[in-house]
Each structure stands twice: as C-alpha cells, then as structure tokens.
Amino acid sequence: MHLKTYNFNEMKYKTEILFLSFLMLLYTASAQPEQDKALLNGFHSISSHEILGFVEELSSEKYKGRLSGSPEYLEAAKWCADKFSEWGILPANKGSYFQRFPNAFTEVYSTGSLSYSFDSKETQYSFPDDYFPGSNSASGTVTGELVYVGFGITALELGYDSYENVDVKGKIVILESGVPYTKNDTVQVKWTPYAYHRYKLENALAHGAAGLLYAGKTANPNTIHLENFIYAHIDKKVVQQLFSDSGKNYDEVKKKLGTMEPFSFALNTGQQVTISAETKHFPMAESCNVVGVIEGSDPVLKDEVIIVGGHLDGQGYLGETFPGALDNGSGVADILGAAKALAQSDVKPKRSVLFILFGGEECGLYGSKYYVSNLLFPVDKTLMMINLDMVGNGTGFFVSNGKTFPGLFRHFEQVNKNYLHREMKASEQRKNYGRPRSDASIFENAGIATFSLWTSNSVHPVYYHHPLDKTDVLTPEIMEDAAKLIYLGVLGVANDENL
Ligand SMILES: [Zn+2]
Structure with missing residues (x-):
C-alpha cells in the first residue's frame, strides 16, 4: 500500500471532486431512469x-x-x-x-396446365402439388418430347457443355438450377455467369428448345421473358415419373451431376409433355x-x-x-x-x-x-x-x-x-x-x-x-x-x- 500525507490544496481538490461526483450522481440518478423509462416505453x-x-x-x-x-x-x-x-x-x-x-414483369392469369402422355396413358398434373407455371413464361401451349440437359450450361472455356451430345431442337428440356462447381472459391467466379436462371433459359432457346421444365418446384420471378418460350417448374416426383418411364433412376442421375462431366440424354420417344400458360409481359x-x-x-x-x-x-x-x-x-x-x-x-x-x-x-x-x-x-x-x-x-x-x-x-x-x-x-x-x-x-x-x-x-x-x-x-x-x-x-x- 502506498502511504502519503495530504496537503491542504490536495484536500480541497479532493473535496471538489467529491462534490462534483455527488452532483453527477444526482444528475444520473434523475436523468438515467428518465432515459431508461423513455427507452422502455418505446420497447x-x-x-x-x-x-x-x-x-x-x-x-x-x-x-x-x-x-x-x-x-x-x-x-x-x-x-x-x-x-x-x-x-x-x-x-x-x-x-x-x-x-x-x-422493372419488367409478367402477369400470370391462371395456373395454366401441364400434361403428360406415354404408352397411351394420359396424366394431368395438378397445381400446386405437381407444378408451378413459370413466372416469366410466354403465353400459349407447347408440346414436345423430352431431353434432360442437367445444368443446361454451355461453358466452352471451362470445357463444359450440357448440350454437346444431345439434339434439343423442337424438344422440351428438363434442367436443374445451379452449377457443377460447388466450392466457394475463386474458381467459382468463372461459373457465376452460368448460375443465372435467365442465362439457362436463353441457352436452351439458343439450342432450339421449344419449351422448358425446371426440375424443382420453386416460384421464381428471377428469370426472363423470351418470346414464345413457355416453361414451368415441376416437382421432384414428376421428374422421377418421367425418368422411370425411360428406365432411368433420377436419384442416380443427380449423383452424376456433381462429377463435373455433363450428363445429358433424350428420354424415350413417345414420352410427350404439354405445357400451357396464360401470361402477358410488361417490358416497360x-x-x-x-x-x-x-x-x-x-x-x-x-x-x-x-x-x-x-x-x-x-x-x-x-x-x-x-x-x-x-x-x-x-x-x-x-x-x-x-x-x-x-x-x-x-x-x-x-x-x-x-x-x-x-x-x-x-x-x-x-x-x-x-x-x-x-x-x-x-x-x-x-x-x-x-x-x-x-x-x-x-x-x-x-x-x-x-x-x-x-x-x-x-x-x-x-x-x-x-x-x-x-x-x-x-x-x-x-x-x-x-x-x-x-x-x-x-x-x-x-x-x-x-x-x-x-x-x-x-x-x-x-x-x-x-x-x-x-x-x-x-x-x-x-x-x-x-x-x-x-x-x-x-x-x-x-x-x-x-x-
Ligand atoms: Zn426473401
């Protein structure tokens, strides 16, 4: 312990400090509860x-x-x-x-419809369990056979093309959201332009697809309205049915998607889907x-x-x-x-x-x-x-x-x-x-x-x-x-x- 004797000036100083502290205490004693009360009133x-x-x-x-x-x-x-x-x-x-x-947008007037025919069987899918119409789909009806194109990406500089071995002209493509590269690092930057839904729709159309089915049922206005291009989102169980009629197992196919090798194929001839949509686009x-x-x-x-x-x-x-x-x-x-x-x-x-x-x-x-x-x-x-x-x-x-x-x-x-x-x-x-x-x-x-x-x-x-x-x-x-x-x-x- 440090001992010292106070001189008079020091004592006076200390007294002043004490008095000041007392005043401050008084002030906070009255101001702080007022402030707290006001804060808690709002709360x-x-x-x-x-x-x-x-x-x-x-x-x-x-x-x-x-x-x-x-x-x-x-x-x-x-x-x-x-x-x-x-x-x-x-x-x-x-x-x-x-x-x-x-902010261009597309007004959707009805749930539209989605049907499937194969082997003289006709299936009428129902909204919202089986499908959602596309938020930016064109209006009208499209019928076509099916081609699965995985991520639907053509990135030649990355050595990746979902459309390489398939002909989608006049067909309805089924595709997945996302990109094959899943690590969050600098390589991902190269894949980012291909992650956008609007890119995937444009790419499908550029390859001559007549329509599109998104695997996975999530309503999403973050797409693009393309003239005469009709699309919808389908539930996983619908994809599973379409695949099993082609002798494929959807879960097995999905596993191959992560391998960085594009994995695309046509479904059986005669498997036909019809998508109808009632929409109007407002570009301005x-x-x-x-x-x-x-x-x-x-x-x-x-x-x-x-x-x-x-x-x-x-x-x-x-x-x-x-x-x-x-x-x-x-x-x-x-x-x-x-x-x-x-x-x-x-x-x-x-x-x-x-x-x-x-x-x-x-x-x-x-x-x-x-x-x-x-x-x-x-x-x-x-x-x-x-x-x-x-x-x-x-x-x-x-x-x-x-x-x-x-x-x-x-x-x-x-x-x-x-x-x-x-x-x-x-x-x-x-x-x-x-x-x-x-x-x-x-x-x-x-x-x-x-x-x-x-x-x-x-x-x-x-x-x-x-x-x-x-x-x-x-x-x-x-x-x-x-x-x-x-x-x-x-x-x-x-x-x-x-x-
Ligand atoms: Zn949100």
Whole structure:
C-alpha cells in the first residue's frame, strides 16, 4: 500500500471532486431512469398483435403476392409509405418516399396446365402439388418430347457443355438450377455467369428448345421473358415419373451431376409433355423502393446513417396468390414495428436512421442494386446496414457477419441479453464467390458493414416460394422480439459516440 500525507490544496481538490461526483450522481440518478423509462416505453409499445396485422395486410389478396413492377406491388408500397408518413418518418428521396427503377414483369392469369402422355396413358398434373407455371413464361401451349440437359450450361472455356451430345431442337428440356462447381472459391467466379436462371433459359432457346421444365418446384420471378418460350417448374416426383418411364433412376442421375462431366440424354420417344400458360409481359414497367428517414438529433452525427432494410416484393400470383408472409412480409412488418417505435420514442437517435423496403429482390435484387448506385447517404457515412429477410418463424435469431463487426454487434447482443433472452448466434463474414443471393450481399459488396438477421429453430414448416407461405406459419412472438431488437439495437448504435 502506498502511504502519503495530504496537503491542504490536495484536500480541497479532493473535496471538489467529491462534490462534483455527488452532483453527477444526482444528475444520473434523475436523468438515467428518465432515459431508461423513455427507452422502455418505446420497447413496450411494440406489439406482436400489431406486427402480425402488418403481415396480414401485406399478404392479403388485394396485393396479389406483391410482384415487383405490378400495380398491386405499387399499392403495397404506397400503403407502407402512408404508414411512414402517419408516424412522422420523413420521405428520404428529395421529398419522396419512393426510389423508382425499371422493372419488367409478367402477369400470370391462371395456373395454366401441364400434361403428360406415354404408352397411351394420359396424366394431368395438378397445381400446386405437381407444378408451378413459370413466372416469366410466354403465353400459349407447347408440346414436345423430352431431353434432360442437367445444368443446361454451355461453358466452352471451362470445357463444359450440357448440350454437346444431345439434339434439343423442337424438344422440351428438363434442367436443374445451379452449377457443377460447388466450392466457394475463386474458381467459382468463372461459373457465376452460368448460375443465372435467365442465362439457362436463353441457352436452351439458343439450342432450339421449344419449351422448358425446371426440375424443382420453386416460384421464381428471377428469370426472363423470351418470346414464345413457355416453361414451368415441376416437382421432384414428376421428374422421377418421367425418368422411370425411360428406365432411368433420377436419384442416380443427380449423383452424376456433381462429377463435373455433363450428363445429358433424350428420354424415350413417345414420352410427350404439354405445357400451357396464360401470361402477358410488361417490358416497360417500373417498380420502387420505399425510403423513409428519421433524421439524427445531433448536428454533426446526423450526417451518418444506419440503414434498416428488407424486401417488400414477393413472387406474385401464378393463378393463385403466393402471399409471401414469411418471405418477406415478416421482415417488412418487423421493420415497420421498429420504425414506428423509433419515430415515436422520446429517446432520439443522434445518427440518422434510414428505412428501405426494397422492390425487385425476387426479380434479381433490382432495388438494392439501384440503391447502391443511387445512394441517399455516402458509403463512408453509412455506419451499417441490417437486412431482414424471413424473420418470423422460430424461437432464435441468427445474425450473419455479427462476429466481423463486434463494435456494432455488441449493441444487438446486449439488447438480447438484457431484454429478450433468445438464442442468438452470429457468424464471421465470408466472401461469396457465387451469384449474390440477397439484398444484404449487394450492400456488403458496396463496402458497407452489413448484417443479415433471420430467425432460427423454425416452429412451423417453411413454405419457401409456395402458395402456403401464409400468416399461419408465422410465430408472432419472435416478430415482436425482432422489432424490439431493431428498435433498441439501432438506438444503441445511433447513440454510441465511440463508433
Ligand atoms: Zn426473401
């Protein structure tokens, strides 16, 4: 222990310090509980009931599944902008809540039909169990024999051609999504251009195919409308039937796909499929992001921004509405819940908070791509972006990239630890060499610290891009907690002067 004697001046100094500390204690004793109370008032204003109501609205029939570019999508966007306005969230794009961009789309009028004939047997397939019509299919009817073309890729520079030993002229091709190379490394970059569905459709048409069946039943507007080119998506059991009538085993064939050797063949002569579709293409359509901002309260820090984003669009209507409740009515509803609480809270964020509800995600990440090339805040003033996609079915949270940005993530972790007590896992950022698959990856590639939030430990089945993605497969409690996590986490980051 270090002993010393105090002189008078030192004593006086110490007394002053003591008095000052006492004053500060008094101040924090009165200010801190007030601040905490205001924070928690906002926190408790967030209700699962209200958030579920937002998803019910967005996934209702009147918006027909929110296909980006469609009039119904624009109506849904307007509904969200009206909510921002009602809560005092300001328009973020020069007085407008909208950022518009070109977004061609195809309206699908009915489920169309799919039938198969072989050996004097006629099979009428049914929607949605056996097939979905193609989201960008041409209108009309096509009949043809079948050729399986694996991944449907012609990459001569990579020594790979799915069409090398088959003649598909006038035939209907069956193909798979993906590429044969599956490692996430620099080699993958060479395969990425061939990973796009639109490439595969164009390549099939270029080889003279009359129509196309995608193996795997997932509604997907991220394709291309090609004149007179009719296509549909088929369930695995349909592929299995078509193959077994040709003496092939689909599971065996799929195993060969991973070998880097193209594996294509014609099915038996006489195996004939007919695809019908009723559609209309709108090449000049426009869509939009919805952008709202809460301006920061600090004169300097308000130039910096935290972005909270999620896609508003869905897969639309394919003769039946794909409600897109989990994907991504849930993410949007969580954002709306947090936005309302933030806008109405007595605790003001020092930095600005920008909300972006993206359009065109399902069509190919159009809205996020448009935003990063038409920024509302510069990249070096964008502290972070958090993207919410499918945040509404489960009991826990997962935050990708959380471990890469601990200074930012700490705020969300603390909220969870102190108030929510959910399982919360995080990952390290990992470069993706393949095709970007989410709005978050577009922000990440633009050099912005980006988190993706989703729910883990699903409670209900996940009906991904399926007409059963309805509100009854949501867990409203986790949506309330997601909104609370965003509300307090964003305030934590916005007011952290050490960042
Ligand atoms: Zn989504």
